[in-house]
Amino acid sequence: MSRSLLRENAYQWIRDAIVDGTFAPGERLNDAELAEWLGVSRTPVREALTRLEKSGLVQTKPGRYTMVSPLDAGAARAAQTVTAAMHELAVREAVQRLSADDLAAMREANDRFAAALRADDVDAAIAADDDFHGVAVLASANPALRTVLEEFTPVLRRLERVRFSSLNGRSSVDMHERIVALCEARDVEGAAAAARANWMSLDEVFELETAADPTA
Incomplete structure (x- = not known):
């Protein structure tokens, strides 16, 4: 090797x-x-x-x-801002490139995401969420974007795993459905904004972390 x-x-x-x-x-x-x-x-x-x-x-x-490193809500918030912007850009660049198979893959990943939440399987939920967003990231054909996400997404996932809420996750299922619908309609601005909103919705996770640790 x-x-x-x-x-x-x-x-x-x-x-x-x-x-x-x-x-x-x-x-x-x-x-x-x-x-x-x-x-x-x-x-x-x-x-x-x-x-x-x-x-x-x-x-x-x-x-x-x-x-x-100890869990740090401040560092995760900084990573969230960058990650949300990168996924917004990925969707913006991918919308016109997404095929029917790509859209079907996004829906299938979201179905797995919803099923994992119902089963309280955090590992499977996070894997399915990665698969869902990964479709647009791959379709964007932007290697620089992928490099940034590979660095910052793990910081977010780590905190999310500790504070993962089924309620938060179920709202993400609906957000995913909206992203797919907007992509299918070729609504570039709407889909990009929906992708950003999805990642920024993690604010509730950070609020839980801050409440648990007043120094965060």
Whole structure:
């Protein structure tokens, strides 16, 4: 396996373990233990941790510790603003490119999202939500946009997982349906605005986090 692929795999594995709670906020991370866990050398692990620090998921103090960053509603709000803008742009650029199969894929992902919420399966709900929004992101054919989302979306997903509310999620089902309908009608401005509103609706999640932690 090439060094670049090892580096990318290590980054994705550690990132996903932080986002899904396998590594808890404040947990210390040891590069030797991570390398053994992943079955790779320490070099791609160290490179992955450096990248994760830049995205705000990891904190380091050279010579002392590397740990999973505590949940930070302020950082998540900043990531939300960027993420919402990127999804607005993705939909704006994708609307005229979306095929009937793309629209069907969005509806199918939203059906899975709704089913996962009914089953209280947060993992499946988040995966389906990613699939739903991913259709427009892919159709936008904008690699720079995807790069930005890969950096900032995990920060949002991490907080959302902890504070995920079935009520909030069910309102997202309706928002998704509106996005698809507007895309199908080729309403560029309406669909883009609906996509942004969907991501900005996470404000309720941040309010819950702030109420739980007055210092946030």
